Amino acid sequence: MTDWFIQGGRVIDPASGVDAVAHVLVQGASITAIGLDLECPADAAVIDAEGCLISPGLIDTHVHLRDPDTSGHHEETIATGTRAAAAGGFTTVCCMPNTTPALDSTEVVNHVLQAPASARVFPVACGTKGRAGLEPTDIHELVAAGAVGISDDGDGIADDSVMARVLQDVQKAGTVFMQHCQDPAMTQGAAMNAGAIAQSLGVGPWPREAEVAMLQRDIDLNRDIGARYHAQHMSVAESMDVIAAARAQGQQVTGEAAPHHLLLTEEACLGGNTMAKVNPPLRTQADVQALRQAVADGVITVLATDHAPHPASSKAREFQQASFGMSAIEICLPLYREALIDSGAIDWPRLIAMMTIEGARLAGLEAKGLGQLSPGGPADLTIIDPDAQWTVDTPTFTSMGRNTPFSGRALRGRALATMRGGQLTHATLGDRLDSGIEPAA
Ligand SMILES: [Zn+2]
Known part of the structure; x- marks a missing residue:
């Protein structure tokens, strides 16, 4: 499994009250450390989360x-x-x-x-x-x-x-x-x-x-x-x-x-x-x-x-x-x-x-351990660009259902990546990802 170093995002974990810019280290299926003084392991894939929110x-x-x-x-x-x-x-x-x-x-x-x-x-x-x-x-x-x-x-x-x-x-x-x-x-x-x-x-x-x-x-x-x-x-x-x-x-x-x-x-x-x-x-x-x-x-x-x-x-x-x-x-x-x-x-x-x-x-x-970000807990997290601008385009939906009254609506804010148990299940990270790793599922 890939280890991940998610760098410099605003980590928001309401369960613990954390709201601070930090790095998150994911090893295997778990979060192993959250902090600003972490070293990036040589074999970890790096995600640049500057300007993003890192949420449970x-x-x-x-x-x-x-x-x-x-x-x-x-x-x-x-x-x-x-x-x-x-x-x-x-x-x-x-x-x-x-x-x-x-x-x-x-x-x-x-x-x-x-x-x-x-x-x-x-x-x-x-x-x-x-x-x-x-x-x-x-x-x-x-x-x-x-x-x-x-x-x-x-x-x-x-x-x-x-x-x-x-x-x-x-x-x-x-x-x-x-x-x-x-x-x-x-x-x-x-x-x-x-x-x-x-x-x-x-x-x-x-x-x-x-x-x-x-x-x-x-x-x-x-x-x-x-x-x-x-x-x-x-x-x-x-x-x-x-x-x-x-x-x-x-x-x-x-x-x-x-x-x-x-x-x-x-x-x-x-x-x-x-x-x-x-x-x-x-x-x-x-x-x-x-x-x-x-x-x-x-x-x-x-x-x-x-x-x-x-x-x-x-x-x-x-x-x-x-x-x-x-x-x-x-x-x-x-x-x-x-x-x-x-x-x-x-x-x-x-x-x-x-x-x-x-x-x-x-x-x-x-x-x-769900709904929270804590060292030792499952590496379930979402990287959010709070200001990403996009438009509801129903033909691009992943869901089989395209039924929404919001079709064509201008939106602000988007999940750039979703990680469950240390595996990316969704990623539109572009240059923020330093390797060619594709989402797992
Ligand atoms: Zn109901």
Whole structure:
């Protein structure tokens, strides 16, 4: 294996509080030293990181890899989805359970854990069998097999007694429940945010209450159970108040935001633009502002993409019939920069924390040394040019999904290299790399 000397970047490791220009020495699969007084070993390959950020390898705790898929839709695989993740700067992803078959058995957990991949992949397994919301899965067994969280993502668990039982089992198993907050009774046929635009397009309205009601129901149910609870892809301002109140009362509740909800409003759906159709839907400018404020206030602590690749055919339909979701993992870093740093909500160290150690804590990956940069720990890191200017060009996507409303958008900030376990999984380093070494995967 190649040893690496990554020279003179701004090392940002929120877990330890380090934010300083330094060199990073990688030997084998581990980081062996971080500092300014290091000597470069004669046989190490050198990466010039001047002007770049050196971050712990990015972690995305909410992606759809669409694998296994016995339906033959071919929307993504673990191989393509993790190559896309690496291109976006990620070394670790947590994949959601709305696969075919659903991720509700140890067999499917093992399939995910054993598949060849360009990033570390940790499955989030179902809370109910077949994600049908009726019968709880064997959560203890799924966690023992390697699931790092429990969710029926794609759907929320609507039945109160089933949800209570799932929360109890999650608490006993010492894992986390990740809820897709959508009350199904309020969202039958819903396609976009309820309001004038939905009315003018003649598509099903999605009320804000559908999110808030399930979130509040869960907080109430969980008060005496005390499970760790995570609210996925938050979209409305009122949800921020619910999470903040629950945290103030000592509940272990975290919230997550996706790039599109931090940047776009329902107006992106005008003209029936199906690329802007997403679950939960894009809301209003006041909601965008509330989510950014919640990031600044620490109410939202985890940034995750909800990367949801789809083939062109499932978007080339009437708005009402088109698929929900956006391919996001390759372009999210500069989108977060625009939404959160350029707006003044947070700075780079906090953004990196929300993309690394916060996700590691959520999914219980901190003990594996992920989400942090420390001598002796795994050499998972991302070299970021914070000012690189580029444009979203969907034909060049690594993901099989080119479905994004950000096509053509000017971006600032990019992962120049991604290293997992001492191997480059993505590199566009040009002259910064002193040897002809190619990415490993
Ligand atoms: Zn979801």
